[in-house]
Amino acid sequence: MSETQPVAADLVSATSSNGNDLLRVENLVKHFPIKAGVFKHTVGQVRAVDGVSLSIRNGETLGVVGESGCGKTTLGRTIMKLLEPTAGKIVFDGQDITSFKRREMRPVRRDIQIVFQDPYASLNPRMTVREIVAEPLRIHGLYRGGEGQRRVEELLRTVGLSPEHANRFPHEFSGGQRQRIGVARALALNPRMMVLDEPVSALDVSIQAQVVNLLEQLQREFGLTYLFIAHDLSVVRHVSDRVAVMYLGKVIELGTREQIYGAPMHPYTQALLSAVPIESPTQRGKRARIVLEGDVPSPANPPSGCRFRTRCWKAQEICAQEEPALIPRAGGDHPVACHFAEVLSPFNLAEQARVRQAAYEAKRAAETAAGANSLGNRSS
């Protein structure tokens, strides 16, 4: 009994459906129509986000990782209703905001702000820093004379810029400083939550650390809740309390940082973690790497069943027929969407990984042979 309790507690922390959620999405779907021909008929759908359920607790950082095209950016924008959801439910602070119209969204917008990846493209080059930071205040009718000015200066100090910078233009700043301006603008309305969409990807390594530290400091100071979207697994490990791993529009594994990085159960998570080069030459050759073959399939035409099966070394018939649900499996303590989930530490169990790599290569070899035949048939 006493042994099972911690597992149960972890499960709650991973799936997090208690009353402390600031934001919850259920079966969120966002499809983009593909139009073709003179009359722009819809000929298909890009299924960018295809049934995502997760929640974010007050004051935590939920990291969302995945490769390009996995839907992580669309997820962030749909959650904020910058994009209209196709289906599903978004609950913010106990309110169902899914069908909120523009006017109803206004107070919610004050609470959820976004910071974009590219500080060169997201700041209007014709506006001074003061105008950029004051803009959200003006839109919400909160910029009043001297008080507004003081607020802008206070915000600039908060993000580590000097108030003298207020009259300059974005081009006069380096990438890291521009990202600070973006953060100051996002902070202006005292939001409760921020969607951070690749906030440090465009920055040099030494500057990335500055911005990461700033975001962590602001979170402590203002009790902010973060949805941290990034492809960089190292940065996500550093900032996140919990992590959602996405592949082709789905969350395929969701757990605490320790669960995802210490005991990942989905083959894709395992491959992803083993693929990151480690900054230590002493580790060279000591780490087994699972090199995935092939590319990510098109989100307009995802594989049946499990979407990862076309690149997976474990895939069997059931994977093509039945989509694996995101639930705890194989005695594990966090939800994972794989019929054959099992723990494999990407940093320690080198031998195990080697065995898997061999199985994977054998499987691919067989498939390539079969594939060459079918391709030959199709074109003849």
Place this chain on the structure above:
Amino acid sequence: MPEPILEIRDLTVEFGTEDGVVHAVEGVSYDLHPGEVLGIVGESGSGKSVSMLSVLGLIPMPPGRITAGEASYKGQDLLKMPAKQLRELRGGEMAMIFQDPMTSLNPVFTIGDQISEALTTHNSGMKDDAARARTIELLESVGVPFAERRVDQYPHEFSGGMRQRAMIAMAIANDPSVLIADEPTTALDVTIQAQIVEVLKLAQEQTHAAIVLITHDLGLIAELADRVVVMYAGRVVELGDVFTIFNSPQHPYTIGLMNSLARVDIDQERLEPIPGQPPSLVNLPPGCAFHPRCTHSQGRAICRTDIPDLREPVAGSEHRSRCHFAEELVGLGSPVSAAVEDER
């Protein structure tokens, strides 16, 4: 150590711009030995690409100009070489792999045509069908599936990872002695990066080429490089073998870079960023260009007034640091990597 295949000495490259003269590369020297992987690491604007591309005639001049220095390949002076001869060298004995294969492949020719062209340009006697057969062989060797069919496809029909494979196939087509890879994996997703790293290793095994790996990614350097050149603000600030650079760096910038990294394999309480911003290359700080951001300088006057030389290496090594106080950093190493090694 064998004779270097490529030697760069005191190279200085400037760009004339509206804002003034950009000092992209200042007195840079390094050697490349046959068969090795030389990593050149630095952040944007450090001069890591320009130092290599300028000697190959791949920098537009003007606005660029080489104002000083020498560069020789197998004893031939690259900077005085006629354009035609340099062109023959490029794509032949010295081949290149760039960051973005979409912009370096020609969209209106098939992948096969482009690789075959590389072959026939450098082998005048080669017949078309021989070139095609060799092209298919090359594509297979870099792991392009169904190469026989894909050889007739256009670049847009290839995914990012496949395009990068095609670029590598083209680069190794003429059995180069030097392979220059400029951010070869930067535009790719991490699982595709891992594939390309394997292909690069394979390509080196096949050709025994020396590789110049230019990147900002310290993980890639740690994984592939034998020797490392660290650049900051147009200068080499530290060089040495890869283990020395990662385990006992002696330049405050290198140490700062290591400590600011988020690592995927360990939990870190806090990242230690390098304070401040990178300097303007138009208006470099006096003395050591790193001094305004240096936590080790501690306001010492010499850092503000004198540009430090690369220190002479201790006997038996080639580890050199461009810091006035390099010896004070001996043994300080990089706390992060030290902690990791302890953990294991």
